[in-house]
Amino acid sequence: MPSCSKCKQPVDFQAVSCPHCNNPLKAFGHPGIPLYQSEDNTWLCDRCTYHLDDTCNFPQRPYAKSCTLFHDHSTPLIAEIDTPASRKGWAGIKNWLNRNQGLIAIAVLIVFSVLLAISSR
Numbered sequence: 001m002p003s004c005s006k007c008k009q010p011v012d013f014q015a016v017s018c019p020h021c022n023n024p025l026k027a028f029g030h031p032g033i034p035l036y037q038s039e040d041n042t043w044l045c046d047r048c049t050y051h052l053d054d055t056c057n058f059p060q061r062p063y064a065k066s067c068t069l070f071h072d073h074s075t076p077l078i079a080e081i082d083t084p085a086s087r088k089g090w091a092g093i094k095n096w097l098n099r100n101q102g103l104i105a106i107a108v109l110i111v112f113s114v115l116l117a118i119s120s121r
């Protein structure tokens with residue numbers, strides 16, 4: 001369960017504001033828009049990916065204490081997607097063959113026709 005950055009009390013994941021100290025937890029009062037807040041009196045920008053790669057053009061940069069777009073530079077921007085076992089190795093080849101049976105049949109027909117034409121000369 002997340003905790004309030006101001007009073008450190010546990011709060012509901014969907015809470016728009018802290019029920020204990022009324023600190024806003026979501027941006028624009030919308031539960032789907034996270035509002036990142038500095039917890040230790042430091043600036044969020046100091047450890048934000050968009051500050052370090054110089055792509056942020058928010059006016060509060062570099063002194064943001066709360067921000068909707070903050071992304072900690074120590075975590076990857078895009079989570080690694082694990083390839084399912086069905087796409088690896090022999091199972092992957094079998095899946096590909098199953099999905100492309102029509103294409104394989106046409107290729108076999110073409111090869112067979114070419115071999116027939118060559119052998120009948």
Ligand code: SF4
Nearest residue numbers: 045048051056058067
């Ligand atoms: S996105 Fe927010 S936290 Fe990140 S650099 Fe810009 S203002 Fe700072």
Ligand SMILES: [Zn+2]
Nearest residue numbers: 004007018021
């Ligand atoms: Zn609070």
